[in-house]
Amino acid sequence: MKKTFLIATLASALAASTGLAAAQASDGILTVATIGEPPTLDAMQTPTDIVLMIDQHIFETLYTYDAQWKSVPLLAAAMPEVSEDGLIYRIPLREGVKFHDGSDFDAKDVVASLTRWMAVNSKGKQVAGIVESLTEDGANAVVVKLKSRYAPLLATLSQASIILPSEKVADTLTEFVGTGPYALKERKPDQYTQLVRFEDYASPEGEPSNYAGKREAIAKEVRFVPVPDANTRVEGLISGQFDYADSLPVSAFERVEASGNAKPVIFENAGWASLNMNMQQGPLTNKALRQAVQVALNPSDMMLAAFSDDRFFSVDASLFPTGSFWHTEAGVARYGEGDPEAAAKLLEEAGYDGTPIRLMTSRQYEFHYKIGEVAKAYLEAAGFKVDLQVVDWATLTTRRADPKEWDIFITHSNFPGDPTTINTITDSYPGWYVSDQKAKAVAAYMEATSDDDKLKAWEAIQTVIYDDAPLFKVGNFNAVAGVAATVGGYTPTYWPHFWNVTPKN
Template sequence: MLNRRSFLVSTAATAVFAGSARLAFAAPSDGVLTVAMIGEPPTLDVMQTTTDLVMTIDQHIFETLYTYDAEWKTVPLLAAAQPVISDDGLTYTIALREGVKFHNGAVMTSDDVVASLRRWLDLATKGKQVAAFVESLEADGPNTVVFRLNAHYSPLIATLCSGSVILPATTLADPLTEFVGTGPYVLKERRPDQYIQMVRFDDYASPEGAPSNYAGQREAIAREIRFVPVPDANTRVEGLLSGQFDFADSLPVSAYDRLSGSDKSAPVIFENAGWVSMNMNMKQGLMTSKALRQAVQLALNPTDMMMAAFDADMFYSVDGSIFPKGFFWHTEAGIARYGEGDAEGAAKMLAEAGYDGTPLRLMTSRQYEFHYKISEVAKAYLEAAGFKIDLQVVDWATLTTRRADPDLWDIFVTHSNFPGDPSTINTLSDNYPGWYVSEQKAEAVAAYMNATTDEAKFTAWERIQTAIYDDVPLYKVGNFNALAGVAKGVAGYEPTYWPHFWNVSPKE
């Protein structure tokens, strides 16, 4: 069973957290929640990019057929139930909840779902990955859709949990010009670099059940949510401490003591929020050399990088396994060249690979300050091994745009959550920036797709992790706990990887 723990550290924060269960049934409020985010999203079309910033904002407007509960199991959201799977494992029949309305007043039907999912299959990175397995996707009456696959694809439902949002068929366009969903909040106004304003959707049809991570009852308690781009982390901290913001995301861990001692705010820690990785460009440039990628592995010191980024070990852990201890998928299989940094050994590998001194372009952003600090330490270790490093510091929107062009970078720093299904890790997609394509990956992933039991899936996952360490499409730095902050008087907030604000009451 997957274990995902979240907790609040401090007496005041615990008090904020404690009322969440009963607040699922709280009366609507006329209050406003002002949420400080790390920057301006590059788009509100989540099919174009599933970056955390876009996912966090969009989940209030749009919904998917399935979502994750507290154990990171897939559960219905717009679907009425788990799929009915044929005996041969190739046909998935999905019943839809009836009477769900879009923000424009239209009732969701299977035609909307099919049109939306076809767009996702054509456009989204993960959708393209799924598309290779889809023989057909059709409506079967107004409230049922049917996937027919050409081969087994065990993570299909897990993949439908993010990015595959359901839109009215009449609003589909590329690019989107109307942002109409089924979620608890309606997009009212977007002023770039100022705010994104959402208001309560009075006709929202909530799923049933107790709130559990992203699953269960969703109540739009706040009349309005304003997502405000605040690229500077210290400005987010000061705004929270002054009472300007009700929630501030992705705060530097150095702010923990100030938040704990404040009479207006409290710190929120989310354990094992995710993992940091350095992703390699395997399509063009220096990192097309497997030997050079392995030299990068050997040169780096994950402990020093994580300590520089997070200051104290209460905020991070160093673990070569892609999934941390306590998760079903944790394994030591295949871990190699993950240690305390071997400059001499890495230098020898550079010489053997014929490295000619071409600068390695390391792209990072200061909007996630821990990305930047990790990059600084990585630069020092890589230079000690003999690499020449061109550290390129850009804003996050620029990084997510530039990483799509293989001509512009060699390594970029990012972070990810721990998905419910390991095959949905971004890097395993042939189309994700980095363009990881190899025979051993393909064979390991194929074994996973054909697995029908948890035991067989785990064995296949061990092969995938082994391939990742050998091919080096990425370097896992470590696991991190996320720090955010919430204003005192705000009730019902529960930490989740993509912070959400349904079931949350504004301060009076």
């Protein structure tokens, strides 16, 4: 899938560098304002956007995503050699790569890291169920033997499956040592996470393409500063306090554009917002009530409240945007302008007893909060009692792991290269979406080999998702961020990255 974006500035202002060949290491510092404090730097445990944004500078994975969101080598030396039956993957590893502690990267580190990933990560646990063995093949290759075909294997190895030195692998990480272009120097909670250039970094080859290709640590230091208040991020960007400000309110677009000190950036179809429902405990274990939630909600009003202007969003029931290979209307149901009367009838038929629905959201993503306010109004109009709980993002990501604590939480996701890597499809992702028909539909996808077969299988999965109602897709959004006018070489990506970026003098 090709992820499109529009740079809403003069191209010359954002792409000031003339290419990596001309880039030189700098003593400059890039100060990045983020939406808040990361709950951890362990991306295996908590693969949220804020964690992945920072972690990708420290840690690397075997594969990563190029501009088409296809998985391509990063720490792997090449694409895997796959047996004819699709059950054995031999993955060659790059040589000459070092960790930040000076140790050499090899197959032992990969086996130890992926073993931990399969034990603690939601997608890793899903992979573990179909892995027969994971072994070293000499120092520079690993072999993965599967019990059955697994179409999204490389996609799942392209995100939170970070590779650590085998000696540092533990149930709870105490040292954050990777192979990335930047090393962790200091983390002061609620103040900053300080990364410094790794002088012995071994970059992959190739032209930069999304997260793939050559990586150069031009800035001597990248400092991530938690700034939960969106308006403070805007003011800091305009004043020059920050070189980059993440997740800005759309209302700030014109002001940043007119400032002369910074440029706004729009990412088309940066992701999609959803209300995820608890299928393990509480009233929404009742499928009819989850479908009533779908019927009650008005996606157009929620997206308009969240983004103010249709330049910044689109309302689309498909789980992938128009233009994507995976875009389909198959199975779409109970998605429209909100029908309180029809929803009320479903509530009555389902025997809803008035138990409050705990709707959890955060103001650190302001659009989550605004979606929550409108959702509350529509749900109450249908007859639900709603307890809107507004917490910080770190609390939300912690609390959603406990099924006793919530009924709906609001989140957003990107559009992954493989549709079965959507978080909600994973049995263990908060919400705990488990159903026989989902399992059967996903199993058919895993066996698919051609793109046509995969698309047909994906249409069946989307149909099942609408019927089981584990979530309500609200709509697609175009994210707004800002970068200082004096910063060169910044290229927009879903998880903003700052290698290949030249800081101001």
